[in-house]
Amino acid sequence: MEHVIIIRYAEIHLKGKNRGYFERVFVANMEKSLRGIRHEIRRLSGRYLVENFNSSDVDKIVKKLSKVFGVHSLSVGFKVNSDMDEIFAAASEVSDDEGSFKVETHRADKTFALKSPEISARIGGRLLDANKRLKVDVHSPDFIINIDVRENGKTLVFNKFIGCADGMPVGTAGKGLLLLSGGIDSPVAGHMIAKRGMKIDCLHFHSYPYTNMQARQKVNDLAKILAEYNCGIKLSVISVKEIQEEIHKNCNGAYMVTLLRRFMMRLAERLSKHDGDQCIITGESLGQVASQTIEGMTSSNSVVESLPVLRPLCGFDKNEIIERSRQIGAYDISIRPYEDCCTVFLPDYPIIKPKLADVLAEEAKLDVDRLLNEAYSTLEVCEF
Numbered sequence: 001m002e003h004v005i006i007i008r009y010a011e012i013h014l015k016g017k018n019r020g021y022f023e024r025v026f027v028a029n030m031e032k033s034l035r036g037i038r039h040e041i042r043r044l045s046g047r048y049l050v051e052n053f054n055s056s057d058v059d060k061i062v063k064k065l066s067k068v069f070g071v072h073s074l075s076v077g078f079k080v081n082s083d084m085d086e087i088f089a090a091a092s093e094v095s096d097d098e099g100s101f102k103v104e105t106h107r108a109d110k111t112f113a114l115k116s117p118e119i120s121a122r123i124g125g126r127l128l129d130a131n132k133r134l135k136v137d138v139h140s141p142d143f144i145i146n147i148d149v150r151e152n153g154k155t156l157v158f159n160k161f162i163g164c165a166d167g168m169p170v171g172t173a174g175k176g177l178l179l180l181s182g183g184i185d186s187p188v189a190g191h192m193i194a195k196r197g198m199k200i201d202c203l204h205f206h207s208y209p210y211t212n213m214q215a216r217q218k219v220n221d222l223a224k225i226l227a228e229y230n231c232g233i234k235l236s237v238i239s240v241k242e243i244q245e246e247i248h249k250n251c252n253g254a255y256m257v258t259l260l261r262r263f264m265m266r267l268a269e270r271l272s273k274h275d276g277d278q279c280i281i282t283g284e285s286l287g288q289v290a291s292q293t294i295e296g297m298t299s300s301n302s303v304v305e306s307l308p309v310l311r312p313l314c315g316f317d318k319n320e321i322i323e324r325s326r327q328i329g330a331y332d333i334s335i336r337p338y339e340d341c342c343t344v345f346l347p348d349y350p351i352i353k354p355k356l357a358d359v360l361a362e363e364a365k366l367d368v369d370r371l372l373n374e375a376y377s378t379l380e381v382c383e384f
Contacts, residue, residue, distance in 0.1 A: 005050040010072040026169040069167035077158025090157035100137035173197030177277040185283030215338035239378040290350040
């Protein structure tokens, strides 16, 4: 009887002739997530098994694999020979000590002597004989014992399905640059895009010393959360302090956020081209704040010359975003009371529907190229 973890993948089975490529990336990502933990991953008829691990590492392995995009569900159980005595022994191991149960059998190996209902009935009967505190309830059981008779002469026995991240393997849909603030929205946006198979890098803008180092640590911690889903992550950091000071000194204060967003998008595109990112990703949600009106988005988009800008949260309301933030484990970090650069020199009444001609008139008061070059020269990079 061998202790195993059974992995079922999500959309990969729909990929037809390209399925092999997606599976190779999928396995590589699982291996990365389990780096440093003794294990082996083997393919078994449309699913994967984690084998040869220490039983003390089960919870750690499950936690890590549950965050690998492409994994639909996991089960912890046993692999035995397709023999009724061995199947019963494994069923006894995964059975609760008392309560109601049912046995469900899937027989992929049609040469096995007993059919699925017969296997379920015999194993269920033996469990009842062995433990008088158990009873059968095929409609609403307290737990289910699952028996999966495979074609290779082996049978998998387990009792729970653990829901996982779903989605597509990270790295199968290109690479993008996420503008990561310290707030609730941008980590959720990054998570959603990574779930569709895109590898993400992160870019954070800061205004130290107007913002403190706790704000920077907050962003580092959010990047670490995303790294668990993204098979590691690169975080780039750029100071926009001088840009904000120049806008504050020379321009109409109502345009502070609008102008700053345009500088951010230019810097993001420059970094993307350097690092091979194929798009820019933001956490903007239509109408959520003054800079996230369609006019504001049009203004910031107009400076991006060659890359698409993805806004996966555009149609979400705040409660939906908060719920997703909680689900991925980012919310408690995002609400730490340390503010990001967008709060520096924040006007009392920011422009809500900026006209592009007016924005360009305000921007003409600045030495845009000099400010961009000086900001880009502050670039720092760290990896998690």
